[in-house]
Amino acid sequence: AQKITQTQPGMFVQEKEAVTLDCTYDTSDQSYGLFWYKQPSSGEMIFLIYQGSYDEQNATEGRYSLNFQKARKSANLVISASQLGDSAMYFCAMREGWNTGNQFYFGTGTSLTVIP
Amino acid sequence: GAVVSQHPSRVICKSGTSVKIECRSLDFQATTMFWYRQFPKQSLMLMATSNEGSKATYEQGVEKDKFLINHASLTLSTLTVTSAHPEDSSFYICSASGGGGEKLFFGSGTQLSVL
Numbered sequence: 570a571q572k573i574t575q576t577q578p579g580m581f582v583q584e585k586e587a588v589t590l591d592c593t594y595d596t597s598d599q600s601y602g603l604f605w606y607k608q609p610s611s612g613e614m615i616f617l618i619y620q621g622s623y624d625e626q627n628a629t630e631g632r633y634s635l636n637f638q639k640a641r642k643s644a645n646l647v648i649s650a651s652q653l654g655d656s657a658m659y660f661c662a663m664r665e666g667w668n669t670g671n672q673f674y675f676g677t678g679t680s681l682t683v684i685p
Numbered sequence: 686g687a688v689v690s691q692h693p694s695r696v697i698c699k700s701g702t703s704v705k706i707e708c709r710s711l712d713f714q715a716t717t718m719f720w721y722r723q724f725p726k727q728s729l730m731l732m733a734t735s736n737e738g739s740k741a742t743y744e745q746g747v748e749k750d751k752f753l754i755n756h757a758s759l760t761l762s763t764l765t766v767t768s769a770h771p772e773d774s775s776f777y778i779c780s781a782s783g784g785g786g787e788k789l790f791f792g793s794g795t796q797l798s799v800l
Contacts, residue, residue: 602787612776614729614791621787660728664789669782670717670736673789677728 570595573661575676582651583684589636590646590679592661598622601665603644604673605635608658617659620644651683688712689781691792698769699800706764706795708779714759715781719789720752723776735762769799 574593582588594603605617620628620635628635636645644663648655661676688711698704708718717736721729733754735741741754751773753765762781766773778794 604788606791612723612778612794612796614778614780614794616788616790619787658726662789664787667787669787670734672719672731672734673780675729680726 571676572596572674573663573676575661575679577679578677579680579682581682581684582648584653585650587647587649588651588681590648590659590661590681592644592646592676594642594644594661594663596642596663596665598665600667601663602667603635603637604662604664605633605644605646606660606662607655608660608678610657614660618646648681653683653685656681656683689715689779689790689792691779691795693795694793695796695798697798697800700770701768704766704769704797706766706777706779706797708762708764708781708792710760710781710790713781715762716759717782718756718762719780719782720754720762720764721778721780723778723794725776729778732764766797769797771799773797774799 601622603620607615618628618630618633618635620637632649634647658678660678662673664673690709692707720732723729732747733741733743735754735756737756737759743749756762779792780789
């Protein structure tokens with residue numbers, strides 16, 4: 570079974586509107602971390618936001634928020650007030666446990682295009 | 686925030702040559718580094734996990750003699766693609782874990798083109 574599932578290969582959003590990128594995960598661990606990364610055409614992976622499995626509040630970082638629904642095992646990324654510079658690939662990822670040596674599992678990504 | 690530096694950003698080489706890619710953590714000690722390969726419009730594929738001072742752990746299907754990984758210090762890991770062939774052409778990206786945080790920090794990637 571896939572550890573991370575992103576079901577939206579491509580998304581379009583009008584500039585200044587909000588968009589939600591879906592992510593579901595599969596784990597039997599109680600301790601895990603969920604991450605979102607942005608990859609523009611330059612290729613670098615930019616960390617956006619993190620949610621720990623024990624965090625009760627949804628994580629927020631500026632225009633990014635993570636809609637964490639533990640029972641549904643979903644960790645959707647919400648981008649508010651989209652900007653042209655938000656056009657990029659977005660990857661959801663998970664690490665099981667807190668050991669920094671544990672690998673990250675990545676989804677297949679969602680390509681977001683912001684329309685002017 | 687923590688920075689990971691990866692060099693070179695782009696390399697073009699002839700078939701049969703070896704290419705070394707460096708990955709450095711600039712302001713933290715990276716106990717673990719990960720090497721990924723990414724094909725166009727696809728996700729990151731983990732190649733190997735590299736721990737300082739020990740042999741790398743390779744994922745299934747990744748040839749360890751083909752992709753040599755050395756993690757000699759807490760701030761440097763290298764990936765050497767030996768006797769590169771056109772099918773090795775890809776985007777390679779390293780990442781480092783450590784620095785007291787939970788994030789994974791990425792290098793800027795290396796686009797390898799083998800002619």
